[in-house]
Structures are given as C-alpha cells and as structure tokens.
Amino acid sequence: MKDNYLREFDAKVIASGEGYVVLDRTAFYPLGGGQSSDTGTISLGERNLSITEVRKEDGEVRHFYSGPAVEVGAEVHGVIDWDHRYECMRFHTAQHVLSRYLSIHYGIETVGNMIKPGESRADYSPLESFDDEMKRKVEAGVNEKLAENLEVSIEFMERNEAIEYLKTRGYPTRYLEMVPSSVTSFRVLLIGDYDAASCAGTHVKNTSEIGELAIGKSKNVGAGKRRIYFHLIK
Numbered sequence: 001m002k003d004n005y006l007r008e009f010d011a012k013v014i015a016s017g018e019g020y021v022v023l024d025r026t027a028f029y030p031l032g033g034g035q036s037s038d039t040g041t042i043s044l045g046e047r048n049l050s051i052t053e054v055r056k057e058d059g060e061v062r063h064f065y066s067g068p069a070v071e072v073g074a075e076v077h078g079v080i081d082w083d084h085r086y087e088c089m090r091f092h093t094a095q096h097v098l099s100r101y102l103s104i105h106y107g108i109e110t111v112g113n114m115i116k117p118g119e120s121r122a123d124y125s126p127l128e129s130f131d132d133e134m135k136r137k138v139e140a141g142v143n144e145k146l147a148e149n150l151e152v153s154i155e156f157m158e159r160n161e162a163i164e165y166l167k168t169r170g171y172p173t174r175y176l177e178m179v180p181s182s183v184t185s186f187r188v189l190l191i192g193d194y195d196a197a198s199c200a201g202t203h204v205k206n207t208s209e210i211g212e213l214a215i216g217k218s219k220n221v222g223a224g225k226r227r228i229y230f231h232l233i234k
C-alpha cells in the first residue's frame with residue numbers, strides 16, 4: 001500500500017489452510033480493484049512455495065500454492081515476481097491517464113477495468129463507438145501526457161478529506177460515498193496535477209516508466225458501455 005517497489009520481505013505465518021498461507025504482513029498484491037494478483041515465491045527453510053494467486057477471502061489475504069499445509073508460526077521470506085508486477089504497475093498508471101483523458105475530452109466515465117500483463121482493458125460509458133480517428137487522437141493525447149514525465153504519488157487521506165479533495169477538483173465522488181463508512185481512510189493516487197483518484201492498486205513513480213500506450217480493439221459490452229483493450233510499447 002505504501003511502497004509499490006518492495007519486492008522481498010520477511011514475515012510470519014499466522015494462519016494456513018488447504019493450499020494457502022496467511023502472513024502477518026505481505027508485499028503480494030491480492031486480486032482486486034481491477035488488477036490481477038501478484039505471483040511469486042514464499043520460502044520457509046528448504047521449502048519453496050510457488051504462489052500462483054493471492055486473494056482476499058474471509059478478511060484474510062490468502063497466498064495460494066499447491067502442496068501440503070504449512071505450520072503456523074513459521075518464519076518465511078517472500079519474493080514477488082517482479083516482471084509481472086512491474087508490468088501491472090505500468091499498465092495501471094497508463095489506465096488512469098487514459099481514463100482521465102477520456103473524461104476531460106469526451107465526458108466519458110470509467111466503469112470497470114482489468115489490469116494484467118500483456119494486454120489490459122477498461123470499460124467506458126457512455127461510449128457507443130470508437131472509430132480509428134478517435135483512437136488515433138486519444139493515443140496521441142495520452143502519449144503526450146505520459147511523455148511529460150509526471151510524478152506519481154500516493155497520499156493517505158481521511159475519508160471526508162479525500163471526498164472533499166476530489167470534489168473540489170471536479171472529480172465524481174458518488175462511488176466513494178458508497179464505500180461503507182467503516183472505511184475511514186482512502187488512498188489517493190496523484191499523477192502530477194493531471195489526475196487524482198482513490199485507488200488501492202500498484203503504480204509506477206513516474207509516467208516516464210510506462211513507455212507508449214497503443215489502443216487495440218474495442219467492443220460493446222451493453223448499455224452504452226464500450227470495452228477498450230490496450231498495450232504498452234517500451
């Protein structure tokens with residue numbers, strides 16, 4: 001949540017189950033917020049668990065592997081698959097810039113996203129068609145922004161402070177206001193002074209790390225919604 005560049009860590013097993021382990025702390029990103037989960041390795045002594053997925057279940061962050069259960073209390077060392085993670089970071093920050101660009105220039109809202117290596121996608125509404133001319137325009141506009149080498153930073157804000165902050169800058173906040181009031185703090189991601197968004201995903205520190213965005217195919221996914229696929233070229 002605080003350091004997206006942390007690749008390795010030491011931790012202790014606090015719970016375990018059929019093919020999963022729960023740690024007292026972790027740098028693994030669990031599936032969620034439209035971003036795929038980290039993969040990697042958790043080692044305990046001679047044993048290496050190959051972590052294929054990390055998911056939040058029953059209030060726990062479960063690291064899944066195949067093999068016999070692990071003893072609670074064991075000291076472990078975790079290493080995340082950095083290539084996979086770093087690509088997610090580049091894709092996720094690129095998606096925020098793309099979404100902001102479409103919001104400013106076309107009044108289009110982002111209604112979903114799936115960030116993963118190779119190809120990511122986001123859903124936009126209202127967007128009925130996305131022709132070649134618009135595609136070229138959007139690509140050029142987004143790439144111009146990315147080339148400005150904008151600093152990306154993370155700020156933790158109190159619930160009301162975050163909503164107020166985003167509201168006064170003209171961002172829609174109705175989804176944030178729907179978050180259960182038990183959530184008292186929001187993680188706000190700032191991309192220079194171009195974009196601000198509440199997001200728990202992993203991101204790069206500067207847009208210079210992303211490379212160029214290339215928009216691929218797009219398709220209608222119902223009710224004025226269109227899914228746009230995109231790649232990164234470095």
Ligand SMILES: [Zn+2]
Nearest residue numbers: 092199200201
């Ligand atoms: Zn995000």
